[in-house]
Amino acid sequence: MKNHEVAEILSKIAKALALKDENFFKIRAYSRAARAIKDLPEDIEEISKKESITNIPGVGEGIAKKVKEYLETGKMSKYEEVTRDIPKSFLTLLDIRDLGSKTLGALHKELGVENLDDLKKVIEDGSFQKLEGLGDKSAKKIIENIKVYEERMGKEHRFLIGEVMATVDQIVKKLKEVDSVSRVAPAGSYRRVKETVGDLDILVESNDNRKVMKKFTAFSEVKKVLESGETKTSIVVEGLDIQMDLRVVPKESFGAALMYFTGSKDHNVRIRSLALKRGLKVNEYGVFRNDTMVAGKTEEEIYKFLNLQFIPPEIREDRGEVEKAIEGQLPKLLGYDDIKGNLHTHTRYSDGENTIRELVKKSIEFGYSYLGISDHSKTASYANGLSVNDLKKQCDEIDKLNKEFDKIRILKGIECDILPDGSLDYDENILKSLDFVIGAIHSNFKKKVTQRMEKALENPYLTVLAHPTGRLISKREGYDVDLGSVLDKANKEGKILEINAYYDRLDLDEHNAREAYKKGIKLMINTDAHNLRMFDWMILGIGIARRAWLPSSAIVNTLTLKDFLKAIKRNG
Ligand code: DGT
Ligand code: CA
Numbered sequence: 358m359k360n361h362e363v364a365e366i367l368s369k370i371a372k373a374l375a376l377k378d379e380n381f382f383k384i385r386a387y388s389r390a391a392r393a394i395k396d397l398p399e400d401i402e403e404i405s406k407k408e409s410i411t412n413i414p415g416v417g418e419g420i421a422k423k424v425k426e427y428l429e430t431g432k433m434s435k436y437e438e439v440t441r442d443i444p445k446s447f448l449t450l451l452d453i454r455d456l457g458s459k460t461l462g463a464l465h466k467e468l469g470v471e472n473l474d475d476l477k478k479v480i481e482d483g484s485f486q487k488l489e490g491l492g493d494k495s496a497k498k499i500i501e502n503i504k505v506y507e508e509r510m511g512k513e514h515r516f517l518i519g520e521v522m523a524t525v526d527q528i529v530k531k532l533k534e535v536d537s538v539s540r541v542a543p544a545g546s547y548r549r550v551k552e553t554v555g556d557l558d559i560l561v562e563s564n565d566n567r568k569v570m571k572k573f574t575a576f577s578e579v580k581k582v583l584e585s586g587e588t589k590t591s592i593v594v595e596g597l598d599i600q601m602d603l604r605v606v607p608k609e610s611f612g613a614a615l616m617y618f619t620g621s622k623d624h625n626v627r628i629r630s631l632a633l634k635r636g637l638k639v640n641e642y643g644v645f646r647n648d649t650m651v652a653g654k655t656e657e658e659i660y661k662f663l664n665l666q667f668i669p670p671e672i673r674e675d676r677g678e679v680e681k682a683i684e685g686q687l688p689k690l691l692g693y694d695d696i697k698g699n700l701h702t703h704t705r706y707s708d709g710e711n712t713i714r715e716l717v718k719k720s721i722e723f724g725y726s727y728l729g730i731s732d733h734s735k736t737a738s739y740a741n742g743l744s745v746n747d748l749k750k751q752c753d754e755i756d757k758l759n760k761e762f763d764k765i766r767i768l769k770g771i772e773c774d775i776l777p778d779g780s781l782d783y784d785e786n787i788l789k790s791l792d793f794v795i796g797a798i799h800s801n802f803k804k805k806v807t808q809r810m811e812k813a814l815e816n817p818y819l820t821v822l823a824h825p826t827g828r829l830i831s832k833r834e835g836y837d838v839d840l841g842s843v844l845d846k847a848n849k850e851g852k853i854l855e856i857n858a859y860y861d862r863l864d865l866d867e868h869n870a871r872e873a874y875k876k877g878i879k880l881m882i883n884t885d886a887h888n889l890r891m892f893d894w895m896i897l898g899i900g901i902a903r904r905a906w907l908p909s910s911a912i913v914n915t916l917t918l919k920d921f922l923k924a925i926k927r928n929g
């Protein structure tokens with residue numbers, strides 16, 4: 358899937374244009390399109406085959422043409438045009454977060470910075486800090502971001518699960534259509550829904566290995582075949598440059614192979630040693646007593662044979678799941694169909710791409726019984742936050758739509774900035790008129806984050822605290838926050854915490870979601886959707902909750918509308 362690549366190149370065009378003092382609207386068009394394409398859960402190439410790319414909200418005709426050119430030729434002449442006179446070593450600087458075009462321009466013109474080493478030097482000798490608008494704080498931030506960048510480049514690259522999902526779906530679908538193939542399943546860290554994956558592992562059940570391998574290596578998604586044998590073929594996926602290992606397995610061993618290649622390795626080790634104690638041998642072909650195979654067709658059969666409860670893939674990490682399964686004490690995890698509403702969504706009133714009506718229809722498609730609208734609040738000028746008047750207009754529109762749609766209830770909410778002093782972004786009367794308030798920190802990340810969140814949690818009108826660590830998996834460490842203390846406060850105040858299902862956030866993550874649950878805090882899983890396609894990310898939030906061992910009772914948006922309304926009712 359080339360979405361990330363395409364988004365990256367568009368965003369670099371935007372920065373390069375800005376360096377050249379080009380027209381503001383032109384620059385914004387490129388950054389908007391970059392973001393829209395990055396957020397797509399569908400493969401842009403597939404979309405371009407079925408429909409016009411301009412159907413993606415935020416992508417205009419001019420940019421669509423350039424994207425098409427890139428998809429067809431692997432090149433974007435606009436990018437080459439705007440970067441022709443910028444040296445390559447300088448282009449790397451575009452990848453450093455928080456280094457905007459204005460600063461880049463000043464660094465270049467006034468300090469002669471031409472590459473990363475130069476940048477480090479001018480920070481060290483203090484001349485960076487003396488530039489207009491910069492200071493010690495910006496210097497510190499940039500030093501951190503350089504570190505993150507260098508780590509990312511140096512480390513063995515891992516992919517965000519959301520980056521690879523569409524491609525896996527596509528390849529699985531194609532494999533299912535191959536003659537003689539009766540089952541296809543992703544395995545490895547992907548099946549365990551880890552937030553990042555190192556490579557992809559796919560299993561196919563078939564009795565015609567050669568045919569499967571031949572068809573597979575000819576797929577258009579295959580960039581390069583690394584090795585191809587009778588049972589295993591490894592390829593590099595076009596666009597993503599991720600490795601995929603495909604294994605063909607006979608029917609009687611499919612469950613054993615699926616279990617083995619799903620891992621994790623530590624889980625497998627635990628299972629095998631348990632089996633040994635019972636005089637059994639477990640490997641990727643099956644379960645054996647002496648040399649006789651006694652199970653292997655399905656995972657269910659294998660766990661049962663070992664006298665274990667079935668262990669869902671998401672918790673196979675050797676964190677005590679095998680011991681619990683022996684005792685029959687595994688919790689029933691939140692199910693993928695249990696969610697009844699998405700409460701953190703944005704519309705055109707702020708920085709979303711869709712109307713409320715469109716979100717309502719999408720929610721009905723998902724079978725949801727409620728939908729929460731939560732656009733940005735008034736101080737959030739970076740995201741076109743709602744003035745008091747806009748908010749009133751939006752509430753009126755929701756009232757009307759609620760009369761029109763009887764299958765679903767639309768709830769009035771806001772994603773309210775937590776201001777530098779910890780207060781919320783509207784006064785009491787406004788907040789009181791809403792069904793729920795999601796509080797989040799969006800600016801001044803370095804200022805007393807813990808105290809601000811705790812103060813916000815004391816506010817009777819706050820319902821949910823969103824993305825409390827503020828991390829972006831691919832780019833940014835979280836805020837400097839004492840999460841333990843925030844969790845205790847949330848618990849004391851009876852507030853809900855969010856699991857943000859967007860694949861680059863997943864915040865809370867599996868560890869702190871578990872911690873929150875153990876303290877007795879209720880959680881809500883939301884997509885933070887800025888367009889319809891982002892509703893699809895809900896499954897990742899559910900995956901994270903399952904990895905945290907959470908039952909559906911831990912998640913408030915699994916409740917029926919009636920109970921949900923009770924759960925979000927404010928105490929004050
Ligand atoms: P990744 O790709 O780094 O995100 O993580 P995994 O878990 O997908 O690891 P990978 O691709 O190396 O191998 C897939 C599964 O195969 C792994 O979860 C467990 C199994 N496996 C691989 N190598 C070994 C091994 O040496 N011993 C055992 N017991 N299992 C292995
Ligand atoms: Ca893997």
Ligand code: CA
Pocket residue numbers: 545556557558602
């Ligand atoms: Ca692998």
